[in-house]
Structures are given as structure tokens and as C-alpha cells.
Amino acid sequence: MKVIAINSSPKMGEGNTALVLNPFVEGMREAGAEVELFYTKKLKINPCHGDYNCWFKTPGKCFQKDDMEMVISRMADADVWVFATPIFVDGMSGPMKNFLDRLIPLILPFYRLNDGHCRHPRGEGTKSGKIVLVSNCGFWEIDNFDPLLAHMKAIAKNFDREFAGALLRPHGTAIRRLIKGNIPIDDIFDAAK
Numbered sequence: 001m002k003v004i005a006i007n008s009s010p011k012m013g014e015g016n017t018a019l020v021l022n023p024f025v026e027g028m029r030e031a032g033a034e035v036e037l038f039y040t041k042k043l044k045i046n047p048c049h050g051d052y053n054c055w056f057k058t059p060g061k062c063f064q065k066d067d068m069e070m071v072i073s074r075m076a077d078a079d080v081w082v083f084a085t086p087i088f089v090d091g092m093s094g095p096m097k098n099f100l101d102r103l104i105p106l107i108l109p110f111y112r113l114n115d116g117h118c119r120h121p122r123g124e125g126t127k128s129g130k131i132v133l134v135s136n137c138g139f140w141e142i143d144n145f146d147p148l149l150a151h152m153k154a155i156a157k158n159f160d161r162e163f164a165g166a167l168l169r170p171h172g173t174a175i176r177r178l179i180k181g182n183i184p185i186d187d188i189f190d191a192a193k
């Protein structure tokens with residue numbers, strides 16, 4: 001099973017998102033999955049120009065020459081997409097949204113009914129598969145993830161993929177302090193794994 005994980009925290013491997021994502025990646029690898037992890041901050045990904053060239057002029061291909069060329073071919077071939085983002089202003093981080101906008105070459109400029117809802121079909125070269133959301137936020141309450149969760153479920157429908165579930169950690173800002181204070185919180189990481 002091929003998995004592509006995208007971590008969009010500006011703090012990359014040093015962030016709280018990584019504290020939740022990394023054991024999950026480890027667990028997938030131990031279970032035999034081939035996992036590639038990308039940080040949006042390390043990639044040069046320009047914003048979508050919104051001109052639909054990737055649908056009508058050069059179907060399936062964006063005209064922009066940046067790192068998305070390399071990542072999108074891996075996304076097309078992956079069984080599972082893992083989107084990891086901190087909550088920024090009640091939703092996903094800007095770089096994550098920028099990344100997702102650039103995925104539209106993978107879907108077709110046609111409409112079809114999906115569960116009674118108008119959606120785009122997947123392009124021929126793109127595998128069917130699943131989407132997993134990984135997130136953490138500053139506030140305590142789990143409902144701080146509700147807007148992001150609803151958004152990610154809609155994205156799964158739009159990209160013709162199954163929403164497999166979410167790994168969510170509220171009060172992510174406390175994790176490092178708890179580790180420093182030798183408070184036993186390995187159960188969080190074990191659960192993620």
C-alpha cells in the first residue's frame with residue numbers, strides 16, 4: 001500500500017502536528033505500508049492560477065513548473081493521502097489549502113452525481129483511494145476541529161476518494177510541556193501509532 005503524507009505545519013518536524021503524525025507514519029510503516037512524507041514548507045508550490053489550463057488546454061497537467069509536478073504524480077499513484085495540518089484560524093493552514101488547490105489536475109472537468117451530490121469524476125491515471133486527516137489545535141475542545149472535518153469530508157467527495165477518518169489532538173500546544181514535565185503521555189503516541 002502506498003501512502004503519501006503531507007505535513008503543512010510551518011514548524012515541520014519540530015511542530016505539534018509532527019508529534020501526532022510521526023507515530024501514525026511509524027505505525028503505517030510497521031504495518032507494511034510504503035509511506036512518503038513531504039513538508040509543504042520544503043516544497044516550492046505556487047498558488048493555483050484558476051485558469052483551468054489543466055482541464056482544457058493540457059488535460060491533467062498544470063502549466064506551472066514547480067515541485068507540484070513531482071508530488072502530483074506520486075499522489076495519483078497513492079492508495080492513501082494523509083493530510084496533516086495544525087488548526088489555523090478555525091481551519092487548515094494556508095500552505096495546505098494551497099497544496100489542495102493544485103490537485104485539481106487529478107479530477108475531470110465533468111459532473112456526475114455522487115451520493116446525490118454533483119461532483120467531479122477522478123482522472124483515468126489516478127488510483128481510487130482514501131483520505132486521512134491528522135490535526136492538532138491550541139484550544140481544549142474537540143469541536144474546534146468541526147469546520148476542518150466538514151471541509152476534509154467534502155474534499156474527499158470532490159476527489160472521489162473515501163474519507164477514512166481523522167486523528168485529532170486538541171490542546172496540542174500542551175504536549176511538549178507535558179513531555180518536559182515528565183508527565184506520562186505515551187498513550188497519546190501509542191494511540192496514534
Ligand SMILES: Cc1cc2nc3c(=O)[nH]c(=O)nc-3n(C[C@H](O)[C@H](O)[C@H](O)COP(=O)(O)O)c2cc1C
Pocket residue numbers: 009010011014015016017018086087088089090091136137138139140144172173
Ligand atoms: C495563525 C495561527 C492561528 C491559529 N488558530 C487557531 C484556532 O483557530 N484554533 C485553535 O484551537 N488553535 C489555533 N492555533 C494554535 C495552533 O493550532 C497550535 O499552536 C498548534 O499546536 C500548532 O501546530 P504546529 O506546532 O504543528 O504548527 C493557531 C495558531 C496560529 C499560529
